[in-house]
Amino acid sequence: MSNQKVYNVAVVGATGAVGEQIIKLLETRNFPIQQIKFLSSARSAGKKLTFKGQEYVIEEATPDSFNDVHIALFSAGGDVSKALAPEAAKRGAVCIDNTSAFRMDPNTPLVVPEVNPEKIKEHNGIIANPNCSTIQMVAALKPLHDRYSIKRVIVSTYQAVSGAGARAIQETLRQTRAVLDEQEVQPDVLPVGGLPVKHQIAFNAIPQIDKFTDNGYTFEEMKMTNETKKIMGDESIEVSATCVRIPVIYGHSESVYVEFNEQFDIDEVKALLAEAPGVTLVDDPANQQYPLATDAAGKPDVFVGRIRRDITSEKGLNMWIVSDNLLKGAAWNAVQIAEYIVKG
Amino acid sequence: MSNQKVYNVAVVGATGAVGEQIIKLLETRNFPIQQIKFLSSARSAGKKLTFKGQEYVIEEATPDSFNDVHIALFSAGGDVSKALAPEAAKRGAVCIDNTSAFRMDPNTPLVVPEVNPEKIKEHNGIIANPNCSTIQMVAALKPLHDRYSIKRVIVSTYQAVSGAGARAIQETLRQTRAVLDEQEVQPDVLPVGGLPVKHQIAFNAIPQIDKFTDNGYTFEEMKMTNETKKIMGDESIEVSATCVRIPVIYGHSESVYVEFNEQFDIDEVKALLAEAPGVTLVDDPANQQYPLATDAAGKPDVFVGRIRRDITSEKGLNMWIVSDNLLKGAAWNAVQIAEYIVKG
Numbered sequence: 305m306s307n308q309k310v311y312n313v314a315v316v317g318a319t320g321a322v323g324e325q326i327i328k329l330l331e332t333r334n335f336p337i338q339q340i341k342f343l344s345s346a347r348s349a350g351k352k353l354t355f356k357g358q359e360y361v362i363e364e365a366t367p368d369s370f371n372d373v374h375i376a377l378f379s380a381g382g383d384v385s386k387a388l389a390p391e392a393a394k395r396g397a398v399c400i401d402n403t404s405a406f407r408m409d410p411n412t413p414l415v416v417p418e419v420n421p422e423k424i425k426e427h428n429g430i431i432a433n434p435n436c437s438t439i440q441m442v443a444a445l446k447p448l449h450d451r452y453s454i455k456r457v458i459v460s461t462y463q464a465v466s467g468a469g470a471r472a473i474q475e476t477l478r479q480t481r482a483v484l485d486e487q488e489v490q491p492d493v494l495p496v497g498g499l500p501v502k503h504q505i506a507f508n509a510i511p512q513i514d515k516f517t518d519n520g521y522t523f524e525e526m527k528m529t530n531e532t533k534k535i536m537g538d539e540s541i542e543v544s545a546t547c548v549r550i551p552v553i554y555g556h557s558e559s560v561y562v563e564f565n566e567q568f569d570i571d572e573v574k575a576l577l578a579e580a581p582g583v584t585l586v587d588d589p590a591n592q593q594y595p596l597a598t599d600a601a602g603k604p605d606v607f608v609g610r611i612r613r614d615i616t617s618e619k620g621l622n623m624w625i626v627s628d629n630l631l632k633g634a635a636w637n638a639v640q641i642a643e644y645i646v647k648g
Numbered sequence: 649m650s651n652q653k654v655y656n657v658a659v660v661g662a663t664g665a666v667g668e669q670i671i672k673l674l675e676t677r678n679f680p681i682q683q684i685k686f687l688s689s690a691r692s693a694g695k696k697l698t699f700k701g702q703e704y705v706i707e708e709a710t711p712d713s714f715n716d717v718h719i720a721l722f723s724a725g726g727d728v729s730k731a732l733a734p735e736a737a738k739r740g741a742v743c744i745d746n747t748s749a750f751r752m753d754p755n756t757p758l759v760v761p762e763v764n765p766e767k768i769k770e771h772n773g774i775i776a777n778p779n780c781s782t783i784q785m786v787a788a789l790k791p792l793h794d795r796y797s798i799k800r801v802i803v804s805t806y807q808a809v810s811g812a813g814a815r816a817i818q819e820t821l822r823q824t825r826a827v828l829d830e831q832e833v834q835p836d837v838l839p840v841g842g843l844p845v846k847h848q849i850a851f852n853a854i855p856q857i858d859k860f861t862d863n864g865y866t867f868e869e870m871k872m873t874n875e876t877k878k879i880m881g882d883e884s885i886e887v888s889a890t891c892v893r894i895p896v897i898y899g900h901s902e903s904v905y906v907e908f909n910e911q912f913d914i915d916e917v918k919a920l921l922a923e924a925p926g927v928t929l930v931d932d933p934a935n936q937q938y939p940l941a942t943d944a945a946g947k948p949d950v951f952v953g954r955i956r957r958d959i960t961s962e963k964g965l966n967m968w969i970v971s972d973n974l975l976k977g978a979a980w981n982a983v984q985i986a987e988y989i990v991k992g
Contacts, residue, residue, distance in 0.1 A: 456960040456961070457960075458802055458905050458958075458960065460804035460890075460903035462806070462853040462892065462894065477828060480824060480828060481828055484821060484824060484825055484828070495936065496936075499936060500936075501935065501936035501937075503936070503940060503942075504940075504942050507895060507896050507897050507941075507942065508896060508940055508941050508942045509806040509894060509896060509901045509940070509941055510940065511901070511903070511938050511939075511953075511954050511968045512933075512936060512938065516933040516934070519956065519957070519959065520933065520954070520955070520956025520957070520966075521956060521959065529959065542959065542960035543960070544905070544958050544959050544960040544964070544966065546804075546903040546954070546966060546968070548806065548901075548903065550806065550853060550894050550895075550896075551851060551894075551895050551896075552851050552852060552853060552894075552895075553851050557853045557855070557892075559804035559855070559890040559892065559903075561802050561888070561905075589856075589860040589864060590860070591845065592839065592840075592843060592844075592845035592847075592856060593845075594855050594856065595855075596847060596848075596852055596853070596854065597851075597852050597853055598847075598848050598851065598852045609855075610855050610864070610890070611864070612863065612864025612865060613863070613864070614802075614888050615863065615865065615873065615886065615888050616800040616801075616802065616886040616887070616888040617800070620888070622888065622890060624855045624890070
């Protein structure tokens with residue numbers, strides 16, 4: 305008999321692109337589960353899924369769904385989290401929330417375990433999982449900031465459609481086939497589900513993810529600015545992002561320019577990244593090796609390459625950061641946090 | 649009877665992706681042609697094509713092909729230009745060369761007609777057409793540099809596969825269908841024709857265009873640096889580029905950060921771009937309007953949007969620049985130069 309403590313776990317948004325990955329990870333990581341329940345909006349309730357060989361019926365999430373739940377993983381959209389995470393917390397659950405609902409709430413830790421694991425213990429019932437494009441960037445920036453102090457970052461992203469959910473994946477595949485077959489393309493979901501104008505994603509690059517804010521940046525772009533400061537625990541780091549959706553299914557790529565406050569050594573940068581937890585260096589231009597979305601898909605790590613001294617500023621560095629947006633960018637980061645909670 | 653002067657024209661590389669567009673433009677622009685000949689490598693010689701309703705046989709290009717030719721448009725690769733453009737020039741032709749063979753030669757003007765048309769007259773038989781990713785960027789930068797003086801540019805590109813030629817287009821379509829049909833993908837051309845390692849382009853982003861140089865940048869990236877200085881006639885402008893191939897067929901997109909030497913006014917920036925020759929402003933975030941590769945394809949203009957003040961530096965500006973890489977980025981820029989020659 306094992307003495308390991310076991311937990312009652314709830315997965316909210318079990319049928320979504322992220323929810324599916326969370327469930328897979330709980331299975332493959334052999335998470336210490338006593339009871340598990342799968343919750344969703346009314347729309348998906350009643351659907352069935354299999355977990356560790358056993359069939360479960362997905363239930364509609366209500367406040368009382370969280371009675372006796374120890375750990376609740378939320379990825380059913382910001383409105384669901386706003387309504388139910390506080391209810392779950394009130395009932396004693398620790399919520400790991402994959403939406404943007406509580407990320408900037410000063411009472412909610414925003415955690416990337418490789419960067420600020422110490423914040424996990426400061427929770428008040430809710431721990432926020434950062435935005436996918438932020439997580440992979442800060443995992444690579446952290447060891448460099450600790451060593452050279454980052455002044456600012458200019459980043460352009462190449463983001464996969466799976467970041468916009470299962471319907472965006474389906475739309476991309478459907479549109480792509482239509483273009484190949486010389487059929488008319490009917491945009492339906494992207495760039496932003498809730499907005500009226502739709503653009504073709506097949507064989508295109510759409511410079512809009514989320515709505516626009518007043519300063520001309522999108523909310524996605526400002527998330528990279530604000531969440532980076534909070535996760536790194538340093539309000540002085542400035543981030544300017546341009547977030548772009550491209551026809552890739554899994555894996556966000558980022559072209560990142562970093563300006564340090566100090567002089568840096570390029571070989572030490574590579575050594576720091578090679579040793580960084582959760583980071584894999586793929587940086588061999590002579591052999592045309594650099595991170596690629598297709599290689600990163602399905603893997604938990606953050607991949608970094610194209611590391612080079614910037615030719616326009618002596619304290620500038622460029623690199624190419626790639627990670628599976630559904631794994632490290634979402635499900636894996638959330639399950640990592642859950643594992644930290646279990647470890648105590 | 650017209651008194652308009654007419655010209656003997658040669659198109660070298662008539663069967664390539666750019667050559668095809670040059671031929672279309674000579675037709676639709678009603679270029680004043682006396683005689684036209686279509687030349688190529690030995691491999692494509694003997695093929696036929698139709699120009700203004702008449703059939704032509706493509707001939708193998710040799711030095712004597714250029715006897716009596718007034719204007720020769722080269723897009724058959726650097727080696728062909730290196731071997732034959734000087735021969736054509738020696739025989740009195742003005743060569744407009746779309747390859748990188750002579751771009752940085754101090755005796756060869758490098759021209760974007762909207763930026764430095766005055767250089768056309770300084771030619772010694774050869775005028776170089778810049779790299780596609782550079783042309784569209786400098787067309788947008790020129791009016792801003794004249795007004796505020798550009799200190800430096802940090803650019804990340806989202807480049808279409810047609811920039812790598814007809815075989816890269818075919819490969820992209822073939823690979824994409826294979827992925828949709830869950831077949832194995834066989835990379836064959838990209839990222840760089842002459843290099844041994846191949847990567848999948850379908851549903852991917854490849855951060856390599858052309859070979860690597862010693863400083864960790866690729867030749868494509870350094871072209872953006874060096875050609876920008878030459879075209880703008882200002883060695884003080886610094887450019888750091890990250891060039892990335894994405895699964896788009898026609899139209900390069902660029903995420904461009906510009907740092908000025910002076911304070912700037914964002915409304916004046918927009919006004920300058922709106923008035924700039926060859927530039928079309930598409931900048932209405934409230935209505936989700938910004939340049940898109942799929943909208944730019946087939947059009948001669950450079951499209952600019954997502955114009956906003958950078959949040960990390962008071963003299964910084966961000967924008968999104970899109971143009972058809974085969975048109976303004978290649979064929980149209982070359983035919984424009986030819987039209988300037990004709991106008992005298």
